[in-house]
Amino acid sequence: MPITLQNVAIAVRDLDETIAFFTDLGLTVLGRDEVSGEWADTCVGLDGNHAKIAMLQTPDCNGRLELFEYIHPDAIETSPTQPHEIGMHRVAFSVDDIDEALKIAAKHGCYPLRGVATYGDVFKLTYLRGPSGILLMLAQELNKS
Template sequence: MAIKLENVGIAVRDLEATIAFFTDLGLTVVGRDTVSGEWTDTAVGLDGNHAKIAMLQTPDGYGQLELFEYIHPKAIETKPTRPNDIGMHRVAFSVDDIDQALEIAAKHGCYPLRGVATYEDVYKLTYVRGPSGILVMFAEKLIKD
């Protein structure tokens, strides 16, 4: 059986604000829609499923995020995910300039949880709390190929 990662789906509080965050980082919106009906109820497992969605593509053409803002049923607010919570953890991006990525994130009110760390002189890494509490990791490779 062949398998490949299609996308990572993230429910968000404010679709437009989240799109702005990720497009400022360099992702591109490749599709938008409002979905509902029996097929979405079946696929997602929620009766009356109705959501606004946007598909975003990374610049390299491989990674995709599917963002969705629920219209019905009402979105459930939970505490933001912590790095040690079980379940969906974070979205990680390789960046060529972590300082620039952090400047862009800061324009959206998103800052590192603690700071920027260096892993064995190979990577600079940090987690930021993105829109809707999404944990986003930036990793800058220090040893260039």
């Protein structure tokens, strides 16, 4: 059976703030909607499911993020995921210039957890917290041919 990744969905505190962060990094908004009703309850498994959603896409059209802000039931705040915890971990993006990407992230109050590391002569990498505590990895390929 063929399988492809459709998207990664992330619940956020503030949809507009999170869209601004990701669009500044280069993603584009494919669409926005507000979803509710029996089909949404069935799909997600929550009674009274009601959320504002947005679908974003990477410039190469290969990656999509679905962001959603709950209207009902109330969103539940949890501690941000730590790099060593089991479960949904992080979203990783390849960037052409990690320093430029970090300048954009800083405009949104988002900074590396520790710094930028170099993995051999292959990548410059960093983890940072985005809006709503989303854990992101940025990776710049070195010696790209």
